[in-house]
Amino acid sequence: MTNTIRAEVVTIGDEILFGQITDTNTQWISTELTNIGIRTVRKSSVGDQAEAILAILHEAHQRADVIILTGGLGPTKDDITKKTLCDYFGVGLVRNEEALALVTGFFEKRGRPMTDLNRGQADLPANAVYIQNDWGTAPGMWFEHDRGDDRGRVYVSLPGVPFEMKNLMTHRILPRLQAYFQTPVIKHKIIRTVGIGESFLAERIADWEDSLPPHIRLAYLPSFGQVKLRLTATGQDSAQLDRELAALVDEVMPLIQQNVFGFDDDELESVVGRLLKSKNQTLSIAESCTGGFVSAQITKVPGSSAYFWGSVVSYSNAIKSSQLGVKPETLAQYGAVSEETIRQMAEGVRKTLGTDVGIATSGIAGPDGGTPDKPVGTIWIACATAQRTVTRLLKLGQYRDQNIQLTSTYLLNLLREELVNQ
Amino acid sequence: MTNTIRAEVVTIGDEILFGQITDTNTQWISTELTNIGIRTVRKSSVGDQAEAILAILHEAHQRADVIILTGGLGPTKDDITKKTLCDYFGVGLVRNEEALALVTGFFEKRGRPMTDLNRGQADLPANAVYIQNDWGTAPGMWFEHDRGDDRGRVYVSLPGVPFEMKNLMTHRILPRLQAYFQTPVIKHKIIRTVGIGESFLAERIADWEDSLPPHIRLAYLPSFGQVKLRLTATGQDSAQLDRELAALVDEVMPLIQQNVFGFDDDELESVVGRLLKSKNQTLSIAESCTGGFVSAQITKVPGSSAYFWGSVVSYSNAIKSSQLGVKPETLAQYGAVSEETIRQMAEGVRKTLGTDVGIATSGIAGPDGGTPDKPVGTIWIACATAQRTVTRLLKLGQYRDQNIQLTSTYLLNLLREELVNQ
Structure with missing residues (x-):
């Protein structure tokens, strides 16, 4: 038919x-x-x-x-x-x-x-x-x-x-x-990207997209900080469609490699879990503005206890010092939302909880607490390993829920990049 | 019309x-x-x-x-x-x-x-x-x-x-x-309950429900560990309907008082937040099986930094001892999922983070990790205050997501009860 x-x-x-x-x-x-x-x-x-x-x-x-x-x-x-x-x-x-x-x-x-x-x-x-x-x-x-x-x-x-x-x-x-x-055979392949906006992604792969044959369609499916690229192939021969999709993925990957974290049903939290497991490394987390959300994402994954040891949620500055070893003079001079503090938080949780990797968040999730210097949405993240500590500044929006969710996504992606590049 | x-x-x-x-x-x-x-x-x-x-x-x-x-x-x-x-x-x-x-x-x-x-x-x-x-x-x-x-x-x-x-x-x-x-005036009143099943609730308020006048209807709206009772009144006079609803709430409250945590848009996390604020008390959390989920619920509430100081997510036993002071011999003798351990976790986080109240979770969220003695869904919760420490054993189901969510609900409710009864 x-x-x-x-x-x-x-x-x-x-x-x-x-x-x-x-x-x-x-x-x-x-x-x-x-x-x-x-x-x-x-x-x-x-x-x-x-x-x-x-x-x-x-x-x-x-x-x-x-x-x-x-x-x-x-x-x-x-x-x-x-x-x-x-x-x-x-x-x-x-x-x-x-x-x-x-x-x-x-x-x-x-x-x-x-x-x-x-x-x-x-x-x-x-x-x-x-x-x-x-x-x-x-x-x-x-x-x-x-x-x-x-x-x-x-x-x-x-x-x-x-x-x-x-x-x-x-x-x-x-x-x-x-x-x-007698419906035709339909095959899907999803490429999961993070940290690149839909329009930038579309620009980067425009030539590849234009070259797609008529029986293979592409959809952009965006959500909090991520964009899924879904290829849908229609035909009669299942194995043939699989081969075509695999070839197209091979073609596009060099253009977007750095933003691709997985395929099909992969989630960021399960991808970093697999990376940690395969490298036999352990993880700890220091959370300020995300308040436990990142840890909850990591522990959503069954079996995460194999690589996740624990977290310190340090909402108060006192706990940033007592539990994570952030120097009181750093907090006094630069404030809790600063590159100096986030570096000490990531390194501190790694050391205190005795893990291979430590990651951290500190920022102003909103709706209150913003200043002209550091408006709501100003958020620092960091990842500390045996090799080095990387920090990043995020400038997000004004909605508390979205800020927490996006920060979690960007932090897990930073962790992923550090693990891949080790 | x-x-x-x-x-x-x-x-x-x-x-x-x-x-x-x-x-x-x-x-x-x-x-x-x-x-x-x-x-x-x-x-x-x-x-x-x-x-x-x-x-x-x-x-x-x-x-x-x-x-x-x-x-x-x-x-x-x-x-x-x-x-x-x-x-x-x-x-x-x-x-x-x-x-x-x-x-x-x-x-x-x-x-x-x-x-x-x-x-x-x-x-x-x-x-x-x-x-x-x-x-x-x-x-x-x-x-x-x-x-x-x-x-x-x-x-x-x-x-x-x-x-x-x-x-x-x-x-x-x-x-x-x-x-x-020219639609009629419609007024709603929602009574929010926790920790009692829909059918038990219905039994307890059956006489009251039967006595409702025809222009006031009752709906049971259940979700994870909670049931909302929604009264809907239809008529012409807004003030009169408000009075009737208030009288009906007064009538039913003595029957269900212990399970009611709020009204209308109240959520458990905002209710315990208001209680802590009004009593000028601070909160810390020790999470094992919930992995940060309870902290994330507490910090969803804007302004929660006024009463929430921080958490320790202690997925590994080593961290339960090093950060929370759980005795290694307790862990060896009774295991991480035990009344002895949960008591030390709640008291330990309260002491270590220096707060008025400490709450804790430890259990087997699943899908793996169950034993004949302690099947998946066996979860301990505790609340420690200056006056006393209360522990409770939950016997939940086999789904990881649901177990984490229900544990959070029951723990926040235990905290609420302890604050109300102080």
């Missing part, structure tokens, strides 16, 4: 419609559909009313080839998706023995009593293909339906619990959609 | 449709609409194509009284919302002098050159009411439109940048909607 396959993603539930819970499902689903070459043309949310659900089914049939519904499959009475699907397709509910066995097993395993409501979860519209849900009690459903016009449509109904929905999509629905629609 | 006012919230933009960015606007908007008594009946996302935007306008007109559009108002060519609104309403674009002055001022202030594209941002459909945007260059627009059927509709078009959209909604659009539709 060479035409574009169009999708509509529909969430069902009053709690989403009224803003009581955050809908993360639709973004995830449309990203996954994009990844297999299916184009989302509309996203919709409707409430738990039969007429609202019927209306969206009729509308979606007009504009989409595949309609993905999430939500409205719980055992309680206000969840009426299944009954409404029966009305829409003109069929009745039929108990599915496979589904019943799964629900029964689920309750037996947990030693919990089962009610008629629970048993009802095994009732499916007669035309449904049963899609086994190994992660919960509500089954997935797949329908192929022709309303008398020239072509059939695929309807997929999934539970709204994100964990169950994602597993069902990944393991059961996406492969089935690829097979049914 | 006594009928329900129905709203459709529409986001415009390929980047949302394809899942490249997270849409936080629609949830925020529908929550705010609910708060003024307007019922969202549909949420939709469409791409940056004229035909898709025209289609949703025609559809939304059928089912809603007010249609809120966000996105598609930037200066670049792919943002075509304004042109499409002209087609829909059958009018032309007219330059708005007020809007032009604002855009011009914006560029002058920043010393940046202005292009025709920027000037074009001041062009509005002829039937638009200009809504001044003090937070960016794209103006807001308000339309009252009758398509020849029995009643007019309100269309609102806002920029998609969340910061600009929220300010425009809060200060300009919501008051205007309330006046136009």
